Amino acid sequence: EAEVAQSPRYKIxxxxxxxxxxxxxxxxxxxxxxxxxxxxxxxxxxxQFQDESVVDDSQLPKDRFSAERLKGVDSTLKIQPAELGDSxxxxxxxxxxxxxxxxFGQGTRLTVV
Amino acid sequence: xxxxxxxxxxxxAEGRAANLPCNHSTIxxxxxxxxxxxxxxxxxxxxxxxxxxNETNEMxxxxxxxxxxxxxxxxxxxxxxxxxxxxCIAHGGSQGxxxxxxxxxxxxxx
Numbered sequence: 663e664a665e666v667a668q669s670p671r672y673k674i675x676x677x678x679x680x681x682x683x684x685x686x687x688x689x690x691x692x693x694x695x696x697x698x699x700x701x702x703x704x705x706x707x708x709x710q711f712q713d714e715s716v717v718d719d720s721q722l723p724k725d726r727f728s729a730e731r732l733k734g735v736d737s738t739l740k741i742q743p744a745e746l747g748d749s750x751x752x753x754x755x756x757x758x759x760x761x762x763x764x765x766f767g768q769g770t771r772l773t774v775v
Numbered sequence: 776x777x778x779x780x781x782x783x784x785x786x787x788a789e790g791r792a793a794n795l796p797c798n799h800s801t802i803x804x805x806x807x808x809x810x811x812x813x814x815x816x817x818x819x820x821x822x823x824x825x826x827x828x829n830e831t832n833e834m835x836x837x838x839x840x841x842x843x844x845x846x847x848x849x850x851x852x853x854x855x856x857x858x859x860x861x862x863c864i865a866h867g868g869s870q871g872x873x874x875x876x877x878x879x880x881x882x883x884x885x
Contacts, residue, residue, distance in 0.1 A: 666818075695873060697875075704860075704875035704876055704877050704878055705875045706875070707872055707874060707875075710872060718872055753818050753819070755818070755819075755873070757873075761867055763809065763821040763824060765821065766818030766819045766820070767818050768817060769817075769818050
């Protein structure tokens with residue numbers, strides 16, 4: 663069964679350092695989402711791509727976060743510099759179209775120390 | 776996308792049906808009702824979705840009221856492995872965002 667792949671699964675970084683997460687969506691899925699989930703809360707959308715274009719990045723803290731999906735396939739989310747408050751689970755999801763069911767990866771658990 | 780309202784938590788006895796309600800009174804005509812669940816430390820898992828008609832799959836049934844202002848997710852025979860946070864989302868349109876609320880924490884007890 664096709665899955666959304668994310669790496670790494672766990673990441674510990676010191677504050678002010680740069681960190682990057684990678685996501686490989688299910689083949690053929692045009693829509694890709696990045697979410698952040700703080701413990702005890704629901705996932706919060708950071709950015710949504712349709713192919714290589716950003717559809718919504720209104721909740722992405724653009725002073726320190728960046729996301730790209732250069733060839734419309736896999737995607738990278740970067741944080742520079744990391745802050746203590748960035749400690750969270752970062753989830754990637756993909757869907758065939760923006761209005762169809764989304765499939766999520768296992769996430770990357772980030773701890774900033 | 777329309778906002779949804781769910782109870783914070785619910786309990787269910789193992790083997791009994793779990794009925795999870797969701798209010799979406801501002802849902803628009805082109806928005807579907809989606810249900811996802813998240814088991815601890817895993818990514819959310821798609822369960823089911825519907826527009827107007829009731830839907831059933833191997834995981835659950837979705838009952839949508841005629842006015843589409845509310846819905847109920849039914850797990851017919853809950854097991855301990857169904858303990859999770861369940862999210863109800865009103866989502867539609869190719870540019871629509873998949874917005875999660877806080878969901879309902881379902882605890883299935885032996």
